[in-house]
Amino acid sequence: MTVAAFTLGLTGGIGSGKSTIANMFAELGAGLIDTDLIAHQITGPDGIAMPAIEEEFGSEFILASGAMNRQKMREHVFSKPDEKNRLERILHPMIRAATESAAKDTPGSYLIFVVPLLVESSSWQQRVSRILVVDCPEETQIERVIHRNGMTRAQVVAIMQTQASREQRLQAADDVIVNQGDLNEIRDQVRVLHRKYLLYSK
Template identity: 60%
Template sequence: MFRVGLTGGIGSGKTTVANFLADLGASVIDTDLIAHSLTMAGGAAIPAIRKEFGEEFITVDNAMDRQKMRACVFNDPEAKRRLENILHPTIRLACENAAEAAEGKYLVFVVPLLIESGSWLQRVNRVLVVDCDEETQIARVMQRNQFSRDQVCSIMRTQVTREIRLEHADDVINSQQELVQVQRHVELLHQKYLQMCVQG
């Protein structure tokens, strides 16, 4: 099945674009939602996280302590790698299982770190980047997550630059447009992807 990799920096508007594509009939598989399910109370990754990081990173209801883990991995690249080694193989398997069960016209994988991960570029036919300027990203995340500016900037520093992301893009949607314009652009891309499905 034809595969689109949808990516963008934090606060760029990925979810909005993904929802529009889902409404048009694409099967959307969101790696963040999968990761969240793996680390929620009783999630499949909890035993491995407990073993690797210790009981202090698990909440009383048997979920990963996101705030504590976020602080840990932001300050320690080795801890980040250890967490990724637990999550990434499981996320990949869950994505492939979801892809096999999908019934949409084509697949859209929402992958915030699509460029950074490397392997994702070989697993999709097309890279769609949702783009906006960095100040817009910062403002959106501060409002949405109640993060400080420094917190948002520290997250952005762990992601590739806007320029690198755009270099890898086959298609780009500017999320700073009015929402109706974003929706119209998504509809045009949807038609393009349907044509590619037929051609492919």
């Protein structure tokens, strides 16, 4: 794909603050492409993935709005690797195509791809110039997601166990933003990295 000379992959565990930090970079002029948002669009009402999902999994996974029933699908594939692979075979090529299309049309001094499972994906690690990990203590992640999504602690922990560990993400990182919840402190970290990325993008 033809994109900016410098591209950044931004990732972090659930509840780490990826979206908040990505938006801070966007305010400074970076182009933003959120693969989670793309996934929601293609599985929303009239989304391009919906006919294949209905054919593969059945109408019981489709809401009256025409969107994928995410909660039902999440419960269905959560502990079934084969079913998860079936879903990913539908979604991943479509997400990749939509991402590549967006990369050609998104303005910015450089491009940031927000990819929740970047460390888990060897292909994504090869497609970006640098990897930025948003890091915070696991207990903080759990508390944030419980507060934000209304999940139980057990549900949040179960999701985290399907993701790369904190140590694995930090090992893959070229840069790290530590999110302790202080927005001013985070903005300072973002500004420092933004200046560095502008130099890389020249």
